[in-house]
Amino acid sequence: xxxxxxxxxxxxxxxxxxRRRQRVAEIHWIDAMYQVxxxxxxxxxxxxxxxxxxxxxxxxxSVVADVKLHGPAVCGLVAALALFVGLRxxxxxxxxxxxxxxxxxxxxxPVDRGVALRGPAWRQLRFGCFVGAAVGAGAGQLALRRxxxxxxxxxxxxxxxxxxxxxxxxxxxxxxxxxxLPSWVATIGGGALVAWSVADIAGRxxxxxxxxxxxxxxxxxxxxxxxxxGVVAALVLVGxxxxxVAGTSLEAAERRTxxxxxxxxxxxxxxxxxxxxxxxxxxxxxxxSRPWIxxxxxxxxxxxxxxxxxxxxxxxxxxxxxxxxxxxxxxLALRGVWAGTTPLVIxxxLALWLAALDAAEPLGQEVDHPGxxxxxxxxxxxxFVRHLPIxxxxxxxxxxxxxxxxxxPGTASVPAGEALIVGVMASVLAACGAVVSVVQGAPEAxxxxxxxxxxxxxxxxxxxxxxxxxxxxIGTLPLIAARAAAxxxxxxxxxxxxxxxxxxxxxxxxxxxxxxxxxxxxxRFHDQIHAWIAEAMEQASPTKAAERASAERExxxxxxxxxxxxxxxxxxxxxxxxxxxxxxxxxxxxxAGPPPAAKSKPKxxxxxxxxxxxxxxxxxxxxxxxxxx
Amino acid sequence: MTxxxxxxxxxxxxxxxxxxxxxxxxxxxxxxxAVALIGHNGSGKSTFLRMVAGLLEPSGGDLEIAGFDLSxxxxxxxxxxxxxxxxxxxxxxxxxxxxxxxxxxGGDGFDDYAEGMCERxxxxxxxxxxxxxxxxGLRQKTAIVLALARPFSxxxxxxxxxxxxQPGKLVLLDLLDEVHADGAATLVATHDPSYVDRVDRSVxxxxxxxxxxxxxxxxxxxxxxxx
Numbered sequence: 001x002x003x004x005x006x007x008x009x010x011x012x013x014x015x016x017x018x019r020r021r022q023r024v025a026e027i028h029w030i031d032a033m034y035q036v037x038x039x040x041x042x043x044x045x046x047x048x049x050x051x052x053x054x055x056x057x058x059x060x061x062s063v064v065a066d067v068k069l070h071g072p073a074v075c076g077l078v079a080a081l082a083l084f085v086g087l088r089x090x091x092x093x094x095x096x097x098x099x100x101x102x103x104x105x106x107x108x109x110p111v112d113r114g115v116a117l118r119g120p121a122w123r124q125l126r127f128g129c130f131v132g133a134a135v136g137a138g139a140g141q142l143a144l145r146r147x148x149x150x151x152x153x154x155x156x157x158x159x160x161x162x163x164x165x166x167x168x169x170x171x172x173x174x175x176x177x178x179x180x181l182p183s184w185v186a187t188i189g190g191g192a193l194v195a196w197s198v199a200d201i202a203g204r205x206x207x208x209x210x211x212x213x214x215x216x217x218x219x220x221x222x223x224x225x226x227x228x229x230g231v232v233a234a235l236v237l238v239g240x241x242x243x244x245v246a247g248t249s250l251e252a253a254e255r256r257t258x259x260x261x262x263x264x265x266x267x268x269x270x271x272x273x274x275x276x277x278x279x280x281x282x283x284x285x286x287x288x289s290r291p292w293i294x295x296x297x298x299x300x301x302x303x304x305x306x307x308x309x310x311x312x313x314x315x316x317x318x319x320x321x322x323x324x325x326x327x328x329x330x331x332l333a334l335r336g337v338w339a340g341t342t343p344l345v346i347x348x349x350l351a352l353w354l355a356a357l358d359a360a361e362p363l364g365q366e367v368d369h370p371g372x373x374x375x376x377x378x379x380x381x382x383x384f385v386r387h388l389p390i391x392x393x394x395x396x397x398x399x400x401x402x403x404x405x406x407x408x409p410g411t412a413s414v415p416a417g418e419a420l421i422v423g424v425m426a427s428v429l430a431a432c433g434a435v436v437s438v439v440q441g442a443p444e445a446x447x448x449x450x451x452x453x454x455x456x457x458x459x460x461x462x463x464x465x466x467x468x469x470x471x472x473x474i475g476t477l478p479l480i481a482a483r484a485a486a487x488x489x490x491x492x493x494x495x496x497x498x499x500x501x502x503x504x505x506x507x508x509x510x511x512x513x514x515x516x517x518x519x520x521x522x523x524r525f526h527d528q529i530h531a532w533i534a535e536a537m538e539q540a541s542p543t544k545a546a547e548r549a550s551a552e553r554e555x556x557x558x559x560x561x562x563x564x565x566x567x568x569x570x571x572x573x574x575x576x577x578x579x580x581x582x583x584x585x586x587x588x589x590x591x592a593g594p595p596p597a598a599k600s601k602p603k604x605x606x607x608x609x610x611x612x613x614x615x616x617x618x619x620x621x622x623x624x625x626x627x628x629x
Numbered sequence: 630m631t632x633x634x635x636x637x638x639x640x641x642x643x644x645x646x647x648x649x650x651x652x653x654x655x656x657x658x659x660x661x662x663a664v665a666l667i668g669h670n671g672s673g674k675s676t677f678l679r680m681v682a683g684l685l686e687p688s689g690g691d692l693e694i695a696g697f698d699l700s701x702x703x704x705x706x707x708x709x710x711x712x713x714x715x716x717x718x719x720x721x722x723x724x725x726x727x728x729x730x731x732x733x734x735g736g737d738g739f740d741d742y743a744e745g746m747c748e749r750x751x752x753x754x755x756x757x758x759x760x761x762x763x764x765x766g767l768r769q770k771t772a773i774v775l776a777l778a779r780p781f782s783x784x785x786x787x788x789x790x791x792x793x794x795q796p797g798k799l800v801l802l803d804l805l806d807e808v809h810a811d812g813a814a815t816l817v818a819t820h821d822p823s824y825v826d827r828v829d830r831s832v833x834x835x836x837x838x839x840x841x842x843x844x845x846x847x848x849x850x851x852x853x854x855x856x
Contacts, residue, residue, distance in 0.1 A: 002702040002703055002705070002706045002735075003733070003735055007735075011729065011732045011733050012733075014729065014732070015729040015733070018721065018725055018729065019718065019720050019721060022720040022721065023720055026720070099718075100716050101716050101717055101718045103684075104684075104710075104712070104716040105716075105718075105729075105730050105733065105775075106733060108682065108683055108684070108705055108708075108710065109705060109706075109730070109733035109734050110702045110703065110705045110706030110733075110734060110735065111702075111733055112702075249686060250683060250684055250686075251684060251685050251686050254684060286646065289646075289647050289648070290647075
């Protein structure tokens with residue numbers, strides 16, 4: 001028996017309405033309004049912060065011309081990346097995040113699956129468009145501060161571009177999922193478009209289709225009717241996606257059900273480790289059954305190092321590919337830094353840090369299983385620190401490869417010595433950041449800092465999130481030092497000593513080596529440091545101090561009682577030995593402690609009128625009170 | 630007139646990367662037949678059931694349910710799947726679950742049959758409660774009600790006795806007998822020898838391959854499930 005489309009709409013609609021009623025009934029409206037209020041404040045603060053970064057001075061005419069020339073290609077790259085991400089997500093069963101009962105009960109029922117899936121798809125589309133429009137309008141507002149044009153136009157076209165980018169990503173994901181596009185086709189197709197856009201930016205390829213979409217947000221500067229094609233393409237993709245959504249794989253949908261929920265929760269908790277593990281599961285990125293190079297049999301001398309090595313040798317092809325891309329991105333960013341674009345240190349650092357997080361996977365496995373590490377006959381810190389060598393070895397190889405990308409001939413090529421030193425140092429520091437990320441784990445829900453003021457707790461949150469990638473960025477300092485030395489050497493001034501760039505890079509690396517040693521020490525003694533801080537916080541807590549005083553007082557009272565008992569027993573024993581009558585020892589009692597905190601409530605002599613007892617514990621107490629003693 | 634087999638698989642396989650979960654499997658379950666699917670952990674029982682239910686996509690081979698291709702909506706209308714782990718909405722009561730899930734399958738909602746089943750399983754007092762707050766056993770009983778309170782001609786059951794108390798287990802055994810007597814085919818994956826005793830046919834899987842097909846004795850069952 002199967003349901004007609006009309007019947008499907010009616011039953012699925014009834015089910016959704018019943019669930020919505022239940023959910024609405026459970027909403028705590030004050031909490032909801034508070035959340036809206038907090039979100040609004042955060043949005044305003046973020047916008048003001050970005051505005052202050054951008055400044056408000058109008059740019060020169062030549063810069064405006066540059067923006068007109070290259071802006072569409074850069075914005076087009078954003079659209080191409082969104083399409084790439086959408087295709088990849090769709091090929092793995094995205095973008096819909098369904099609930100498992102919906103998969104089991106609704107999608108397995110003989111209803112029209114299109115009817116069942118379009119509801120959630122519209123909801124996600126609606127929310128995504130809203131976010132896209134908000135971000136786009138915000139970006140338009142920021143652009144207006146430096147670029148000429150009308151405020152309403154900048155915000156409108158920014159919002160339109162934001163919606164367009166989201167729709168391109170969401171629509172392509174729906175289509176890829178609906179037609180069950182193989183993952184490799186999605187990667188190649190989306191990757192080709194991204195590569196075309198990158199080549200377009202570099203001026204090495206004809207205009208990419210994405211560049212036309214990218215001219216949409218710049219409409220206030222330069223009207224380009226072809227940009228409408230982007231809007232049409234987004235609408236067509238969403239329409240096609242909605243038409244093909246019924247073809248979504250149930251296997252992929254069910255796999256995503258729990259993972260997406262957990263992923264959101266982990267992101268909320270800033271639990272980076274869980275985010276990474278879940279993302280791998282979503283992408284079905286599993287270690288290879290057979291390592292690339294078979295392990296030697298026998299008893300290895302350094303088991304922890306060998307364990308890490310075997311884990312690394314099982315990296316799947318997808319992870320190796322991502323690793324290669326990150327190395328190239330880091331290398332190119334370092335070239336950009338050498339050419340004078342200092343902010344690219346952030347890109348290089350982040351790319352190396354992400355690569356190092358993969359290298360720190362064996363350590364992450366240990367951190368994930370505290371129950372297992374606690375059974376070892378030595379401290380966890382000793383185990384953790386033995387994982388560092390393999391992480392640093394992988395990081396050094398990564399750095400050398402990034403260095404090779406940096407020194408390749410071409411624009412902004414870095415001299416070989418500087419390139420290799422900087423590559424290795426930046427990667428090792430990135431590895432330190434990854435180790436800190438992994439070892440510090442997720443923030444505890446309740447700890448000694450949980451009750452501190454929002455300013456302190458907030459700073460700690462920012463520190464936890466920013467410090468690990470920050471270390472990776474700091475690792476690029478030798479390149480900046482070498483660049484500065486090279487600039488000084490190129491324009492020598494009287495009275496200023498010049499230094500060879502490679503010497504400057506080595507010199508700048510020395511304090512970084514100290515940082516590496518500190519991170520190794522922190523890893524070794526992390527648990528002890530944590531315990532010490534917790535104890536110090538406890539000592540400083542007034543509540544804990546009062547509790548401690550109370551405990552000490554009780555201890556003194558117990559000791560006094562024990563002493564009296566012992567004296568009594570000794571006297572009794574002495575009397576028994578002498579056989580004489582024992583004069584009763586004067587009864588003493590320990591000094592009365594402070595009165596109890598709360599006076600016990602007098603029990604009623606009879607149950608209150610009208611109460612007949614029941615199944616709870618209270619009536620039993622009342623009955624006992626009534627019994628004759 | 631001969632009706633189409635409840636399940637007919639030809640060369641059905643399932644692989645995860647380089648791991649073969651199910652080797653090419655040829656298996657036919659006749660309409661109205663009661664079959665026990667036995668085998669040790671990892672033998673492929675749940676994989677086969679989930680493929681028949683439509684939750685997993687076969688890597689190869691053909692699978693027909695009551696003469697319909699697995700992807701046909703009619704195949705979904707024929708099959709009822711009772712999983713080993715109950716999957717329930719957090720925000721619907723037991724009555725609402727039955728009401729909507731039965732209607733999604735073209736049933737009458739929370740009817741007398743569903744009410745009777747709730748009574749037999751000891752859920753009569755809890756029909757207006759949220760199953761999300763139930764114990765594991767009560768959730769399993771709720772899943773049993775949901776699986777049976779709708780039209781089907783093929784019932785797939787995966788490890789049905791996990792989490793059930795003894796009275797619950799006896800009621801479920803009776804319900805499975807009644808379903809079979811009503812003419813529905815049943816395929817029950819279990820480690821429990823007591824169920825195998827009640828059916829005429831057992832199919833044993835080992836490492837994704839059929840190693841036994843016929844009426845099994847207790848000794849055979851124990852050897853096949855590794856008991």
